[in-house]
Amino acid sequence: MSAAGAGPVLAPAITPIAGVPSLALAANASADVPVLPPGFPAQLTGPMTWTGSDLATTSDYILVLNDTWHAEIKAAVEHYKSLDQDGHLVGPPNFPLPTLGTELKALSGEIHNGRGFCIIRGIDPSSYSVEDLTLVYLGIGSYIAEQRGRQDKRGNMLVHIVADNSTEQASEHHRHSTKSITFHNEEAGDVISWLTRSTAAAGGKCIIASAYTIYNVLAATRPDIIRTLARSDWPFALPRFQCRPVIFYRDSRLIMNFGRAALLGSEAHPRPHHLPSLTCRQVEALDAIEAIAQATQMEIQTQAGDMHFINNMGVLHRRESFINGKSPTEKRHLVRMRLRSAEQGWPVPLELEREWHEAFKEEGVKHWHLEPMPLFFFPMRRQPN
Numbered sequence: 001m002s003a004a005g006a007g008p009v010l011a012p013a014i015t016p017i018a019g020v021p022s023l024a025l026a027a028n029a030s031a032d033v034p035v036l037p038p039g040f041p042a043q044l045t046g047p048m049t050w051t052g053s054d055l056a057t058t059s060d061y062i063l064v065l066n067d068t069w070h071a072e073i074k075a076a077v078e079h080y081k082s083l084d085q086d087g088h089l090v091g092p093p094n095f096p097l098p099t100l101g102t103e104l105k106a107l108s109g110e111i112h113n114g115r116g117f118c119i120i121r122g123i124d125p126s127s128y129s130v131e132d133l134t135l136v137y138l139g140i141g142s143y144i145a146e147q148r149g150r151q152d153k154r155g156n157m158l159v160h161i162v163a164d165n166s167t168e169q170a171s172e173h174h175r176h177s178t179k180s181i182t183f184h185n186e187e188a189g190d191v192i193s194w195l196t197r198s199t200a201a202a203g204g205k206c207i208i209a210s211a212y213t214i215y216n217v218l219a220a221t222r223p224d225i226i227r228t229l230a231r232s233d234w235p236f237a238l239p240r241f242q243c244r245p246v247i248f249y250r251d252s253r254l255i256m257n258f259g260r261a262a263l264l265g266s267e268a269h270p271r272p273h274h275l276p277s278l279t280c281r282q283v284e285a286l287d288a289i290e291a292i293a294q295a296t297q298m299e300i301q302t303q304a305g306d307m308h309f310i311n312n313m314g315v316l317h318r319r320e321s322f323i324n325g326k327s328p329t330e331k332r333h334l335v336r337m338r339l340r341s342a343e344q345g346w347p348v349p350l351e352l353e354r355e356w357h358e359a360f361k362e363e364g365v366k367h368w369h370l371e372p373m374p375l376f377f378f379p380m381r382r383q384p385n
Ligand SMILES: [Fe+2]
Pocket: 184, 185, 186, 317
């Protein structure tokens, strides 16, 4: 990813993007200094600066598995099972994919240094046991990025995103709600991934937007908002209280990392009263990100068996609301992973290092639940020892 120049600059030239709400971005008389912060580029260039309309006529971000690759996957599953190892130890050396592996390595480059996302399509979840399907997901994912990360303090490595209205607490959590979610990043992980085990009866699309495109719109129209986003005074409440920037520019890469729940609170995570509130400028900056992201977003109609891999540093994601049906195949069920590649991973800003370390450190508990688990559970196995 390259930058066209270095800040500070005034009003860099950029082609207007259709649909971007100009009123919301009109010059603000009370704005901060209208120049970019030192070291930030006038404009980002490269393949990650896409909009949804740019990609409306292509589907080359989807890798559709052919018969040869299906056969390689099935053979790799049988080979791995013959080794009698725990499922989470699966990786390229013990899950050989002679020709598909080459494609997946290329996709890893596309995710890290290209458009920042891809979909692998064609797996029929009903043709695998849950154990084997999870093995396929971990095995394929290991070619994209070999390190898997914890996703919470409990050490959950596989997070199941399913509607759960069994308790008020569960139904309000993003993981278990059916409501739409605004654009955000996961708190850690270079790549965020989902396996769709089943889709909802209606809605539930995965929607993504390029942080690079959002940056370019702001840099051209409201550089003061870039200044606000780059300040280290954003009072994040989750996963712990920390004041840090929302955006970083390191080694010619833009990194965005935020969620509105961590800054404004949510039904599941009300903001503690003793924590500072956002300033008007910060709220305005969050609203500008959401407005530009929605104007430039790309919607992906997910199919059962789809594996999504998304650059969590340069691409934002959100979900639309959904309605589940009565049958199990009409109930939305995603399995999420956080991934990092030692070879392709981006440098992690100092302010985010702790979250990355907590996620990817070797020591500490790791749980690999193949099915959604209640909040409190006994470790149980389906098979005898
Ligand atoms: Fe998310």
